[in-house]
Amino acid sequence: MKVRISKEVEVVEEQPLSPMARIFQSPEVDYCGVTIMGFKTKFCPDVLLDALKHNVSKHPRFSAKLSEDGAKWIETQINVEDHVVVPNIDPKEIGEDGQGFVDDYISRLTMIPLDRSRPLWDMHILNVKTSDAEAVGVIRSHHSLGDGMSLISLMLACTHKTSDPDNTIIPSLKRRETVPHGLRKQGWFLRSIFTVGSTITLLWNTFVDVVLLFATILFLKDTKTPLKGGADVGRNPTRFYRRTISLDDIKLIKNSMNMTINDVLLGITQAALSRYLNRFYGKNHEKESRALTSNQNHLPRKLRFRSGCTVNLRPDIGFKPLADMMAKDSKCRWGNYFSFIILPFSIGLQTDPLVYLEISESMMARKKHSYHAELVYFIIKSVLKVFGAKAAATIFNRPVENLTTCVSNNIGPMDEISFRGHPIAYIAPSNYGQSQALLVHYMSYAGKMIISMAVDPTVIPDPHKICDDMEESLKDMKAALSERGLL
Template identity: 60%
Template sequence: MTKEEEEPLSPMARIFQSSGTDYCTVITIGFKTKINSDVVLDDLKQNVSKHPRISSKLPIGLAKDFLFTHPINHTAHWAYDLIGPTGARWIKTEINVEDHVYVQDIDPDEIGDQGDKFVEDYISRLTTLPLDRSRPLWDIHILNVKTSDAEAVGVIRSHHSLGDGMSRMSLIMACTHKTSDPEALPTIPILKRRENVSDGLRDTGWFLRSMVAIYATVRLICNTIVDLLLLLATVLFLKDTETSLKGGAEAESNPRRFSHRIVSLDDIRIIKDVMDMTINDVLLGVTQAALSRYINGAYVKTNEQGGTSTPLLNNISCNIRVRAGVLINLRSEFGIQPLADMMAKESKCRWGNHINIVVLPLSIGLETDPLVYLSKAKSSMDRKKNSLHAPILYSILSFILTVFGAKIGAALFKRVLLSTTACISNVNGPTEEISFHGHPIAYINPSVYGHPQALMIHLQSYADKMVISIAVDSTIIPDPHKLCDEMEESLKSMKTALVEKGLVKM
C-alpha cells in the first residue's frame, strides 16, 4: 500500500471512531416502486471504487486488537491512543460489493399491513449489530415491503467517520437523476444567506456604518466568550434537568427506534415568509413547541397515576433547563455542493466531517400563542449566528486530539452530549423528485445512533416535503410516534394561528 493511497482521518472522524465511541448513520430511502436488487449491485460494482472514502477501511493495529481482547490492560489503552492521532488513516482496499448488500426475502402476506412496524423493527435491530471493521464501514439493506409512505425501502448504514450529512447528501444526488428528466442530474439547491444589518446600511454615511461594525464586532466577541464559558461549565458541571426526554451514558449502547413524519415544506415556507425568519428558525420553533407538549404530557401522566389530572395546565417548572446540541456545517461554501467539487483536493467544501456542535438552549413551557415559540426560536438562532462558538470549539478539539489523543478528545465531546437532552440536525435535499435507475424516490430519511442522548431529531427537505425523523432510546422514550404527532400538530397550530390573525389565507 502506497502512501498516496492513504488519507488521514479528520478531527471529527477520529472522535467518531475512537475507543468507546461508535457513531453510525442510517439513511432510510422510500421508493415508489419495488427495488430491483440487480440494478443496485450493478451500479455499486461500476462506481463504488471511484469514491476513495467508500472503498477504504481503517487499519486494525495490534494494540487495538489487544484492547478488545484485554479491555482492562492500561498499556493497550495507551498504545491505542497513540494510534488514534498519529497513525489512523483511510486505506484504499479491494471491495466485494456482495459483502455489503443484504436483500431480505420477505413474504408480503406474512407482514400484511404491518410494513411500517416491520421496517422500524428491522432498523432497530441493525443498531445492535456493529459494522465489520475489517472492510469498508457501510452496508445496504433492501426491504421490498410496502409501508404507509413507500412501496419499498432501502436502508443505507455507514459509520459517521466516513462523512457528515452534507457529504452523504452530495453522494446521493450524484447517484440519482431527475424523475422528470432521466438524463439530467438533480439540481443543486442554491441557498442564500440572509442580509445582515451592515448590508442594509451600505448607502448610509461612513460614521454610522463604522459604529454598526464596531457594535457587531463587540457583540460577536462577547457572545463568543459567554458561549465558551457556558461550554466549559457544561463539560464540568452544568447539566440539563432530568425530564422524560433526558438520557444518560447507557443510551449510546441501547437499541434505537426510528420514526418519521412527512409534512408540507410549503407550510413551513409560508410561516417563514410571514414571520420574516429562516426555515431553520421555523423548524426550531416547531421543535420547541413539540417538546414542550411532550414533556408537559409526561407530567400529566405522572399526576394521573397519583390521582390528579391537569391536562390543560402548564405542569412544566419555570426553572427547567433543556438544551440541544445543534450540528453546524463549518464549510465556507453554503449548502450542498456537487460531489466532484467535494472530492477535489484543496476544495473549500471538502468531503468529510466538517461539522461541529453548538449548545442551544430550548424554550420549554406551554404557550397560549404558538407563534411565541417562533419568536423565541428566531431570537436564539440570531444570537448563535453572532458567535464563533462552533469554529473555535473545532480548533480546540483538533488541538486536544493532536496533543492528548483521540480518547481524551472523544471523552470531552461526549461530556457535552451527556449534559444535554437532544441532538438536532437539518440538511437540505433535492428541490425536485429524483430517481435511482428508474426507481422514483418518495422520501429521504437520515438519522444517527450511538450517541449518549436519548433523542435525535433530524430534519430533511426533499422536493415539496419536509421529513421529520425521530430516533430515540426506547427505554427512555417508549413512543417516538408521539413525538412525531406533536411535531406535526405544532406546525399545524402555528399555521392556524396565522390564519386566525388574518396574516395567511387558507
C-alpha cells in the first residue's frame, strides 16, 4: 500500500514483517546483532559515507523504518550521516590500553537502544590502535533486519578481495549426503531396508526432540552453574571478547577424525567449558582441602548443561551474492530464515581429549537425523499466526532462558577482503539482548577461525580464561592425534 509519511519523504511502500522479524520486534526478544571488524589501516570516514550513499542506503531493509504498530516496514529516505558515528577521541582517554578502550566503548553501546524512528542500524568508527588492528569498525543492526548470513552477505557485497580488487570470494558449501556412499552401490533391497530404518529413526528422534522442546519451554531448566544467566541478563551491559585460532589445525583434526568442522568446534567448546567449570568448582574444594591437582574432577554429578545451536534453513548453506538473496522466491533468501536445535553438552573431565570430539560427532549425527529445527520454525510461525507475536515470542524465548548458552558457526571469506582500500584484519559477529550470560560465535576468515564471545561480566568476570581453555583443548586434541600417528 502506498502512503505518504511526511512532506520531505515522497510516496513510499509498506511491507509486512516476516514471522521471525516480528518475533525479534517483541520486547521479550529484542536482540541486536553486532559485527566488530578490525582494519589494518586507519579508517577514513568519508570513504564509508560515500559507500553507504551508493550501496547500503538502497537496500530495502536498511532504508526502511518500522510502522507505529511494529508490523510493517515503511520505505523511507535516509540520511546516512545519521547512522555513522565517528567519535572525537582524546588520546588521554585511550591511555596505553587501546583494546580496553574499544571493549568499554562497545559495551556501552549495548545499553543504548537503536532509534526506532529511523532504520534500525548504525556504524561506529574507532581510529584506535589495538594489538591486532589500527582501527575498529562496529556495525549494529537489529535482528529483525536479517540473520547472520544475510548481514554478512551484505558486507561481502560492499568489499573486495585484497589481492584482487575486482573479485570478492563468496564461499559456498553443499550439504552432506545422508545416505552412505557405499550403500548407493548396493541393490535396491538393501537401500530399501536402509530407507525404512532411517525413516523410523528420523520420526523417533523428531518425536523425542519435540517432547524435550516443550518440556524446556514449560519447566525443564539447566543446572545453575557459574555460566548460567537469568531472565534479567538481557538488560545488563554485554562485553565482547575475541580469540583467533588456527583453521588449518581444525581442518587437520576434521580430516583425521572424518567429521565436520562443526563437530570439531563443538568438541573444543565442550572440552573448554568442562575445564573452566572444573577449575571453578575446584577452587571451592580447595578451601576445604589443600590436596588439589589439576586433573581432579570437581564437577557436580548429573549436571544438565545444554546449548541452543542456530541452524540455517536455506537449501544452500554458503553465502550467496546479495542480488541472489534479494531476488523474489530465492532459495537463499534474505531475512531471518533460521531455527535452532537443543544440544545436550557433555560437561566432564576426559582423560582422552578425543572423546570430546567423538561425543560431539555422535550428538550432531543424531540431530541431523531429526526434523527438530524445521518443526521449531513451523511451531513458532503457527503460534504467531494463531495467537499473535507475544505468544510466539514466549515460545522462542523460554528455551533461551532455560538453556545455559548458545553456539553458532558461520563460514566467512576464504581470502582477506578490504573495504575500499582498507584491509580487514578480522571479523567477529555476535549478539546482545539475549537472556544468556554466554554466547559463542565461530567464524572462519582468511585461513583463521575467530572465536567471538558475548558475556555478562556480572556473571562471568573472566571470559578470557574460557578462550585460553579453547586454545589448550585444541592443542591437546592435535597432540593426541599426533601421538597415535593419525595426523
